[in-house]
Amino acid sequence: MASNPEKQRGIHGSWIENAEWWDTTMGLDGNKYWQQLQKPSLERLVPVQSGCRALDLATGNGLVARWLAGKGASVTASDGSEEMIKHAARRSSPDEADRISYRVLDVTLPEAFEDLVQAESTEGGFDIVTCNMALMDISDLEPLADALPKLLKRGGIFFATLLHPVFFTSGATRFVEVVTNEATGEYYNTRGKIVREYRDKAPWRGVAVNGQPAFQLYFHRPLDVLLGTFFKTGLVMDSLEELYFDEADAIKERPESSANYTQIPAIMALRFRKLQ
DSSP states (O other), X not given: OOOHHHHHHHHHHHHHHHHHHHHHHHTTTOOHIIIIIIHXXXXXXXXXXXXXXXXXXXXXXXXXXXXXXXXXXEEEXXXXXXXXXXXXXXXXXXXXXXXXXXXXXXXXXXXXXXXXXXXXXXXXXXXXXXEESOGGGOSOOHHHHHHHHHHEEEEEEEEEEEEOTTTTTTOOEEEEEEEEOTTTOOEEEEEEEEOOOSSSOOOEEEOSSTTOSSOEEEOOOXXXXXXXXXXXXXXXXXXXXXXXXXXXXXXXXXXXOGGGOTTSOOEEEEEEEOOO
C-alpha cells in the first residue's frame, strides 16, 4: 500500500493535469455553483472585517481568496497543487495581489502546517480559515483538523463547503421519471436520487465536470465521521446550511443536471468556531 505522501502525490497529480482546464472553466467569476450557492453562503456566514487575517486552503484558482481580499482581509492562499497556485496568482488584480500571498500546502501532512502554526503563535492566529469545495477531495482530514485550533485565534471561524455527503459523495444515482397527471392527462418529470451506500463507501473516481482531462478521487465520509473529525479537536459548529438550486437555475437541455434537482441539496456549508 502506498504511503500517505505517495498517495497524496497521486491525488495532486490529477489536479496538476486539470489545473489549466479548471482555471479556464472557473474563470475570474466562477461557475453556477460558486455564484448561486457557495458565494452567497460565504456572504451569510463569514463576516470579514477590513484588516482581518485569513487563510484560504485548497484555493484552486483563487475564488475565495479574491473574495476575502475584496472585503479587506489580508489573505494567505494555499493549495496542494503548484499549478493551481500559479493560476490563482495570475487571476489576482493588482489590488488583490497586495492583500494575498500564495504558498503550496498539502493539508494531509502534519508537518506542512508547522511553520504556519509557529508563525501564528506570535501573530495571534487567523480570524478566518476557509476550505471551499475540497473536503471531499482530501484523503485524510485529521492533520487539518488538528492544526485548526493552533491556527485560529479565539473566536476565529473555520468555514468549509463540500458536496453533500448523503446525496453526492455517497455515489447516489440520479433518476428522472415521467409522470402523468391522471386528472389532466398532462405529463411532467420528477427527479430523485437513490442512496445505496452511505455508512461505508470506498474512494471513487469521478469528475467535477464532464470533459476535464483527468478524473479525481472522491472521499466519502458519513456526517458523524466528517463532523466528528473537527469536534474532537475542540471546534464547535455554530452553523450549517444545505444549499439548493432553484427552479430558475434549471438546465432544460440537460435533464440530469444537478441544477434541476431543486428538492435535493447539492452542497453543504459548515461553520466552526474556536471558542477557547
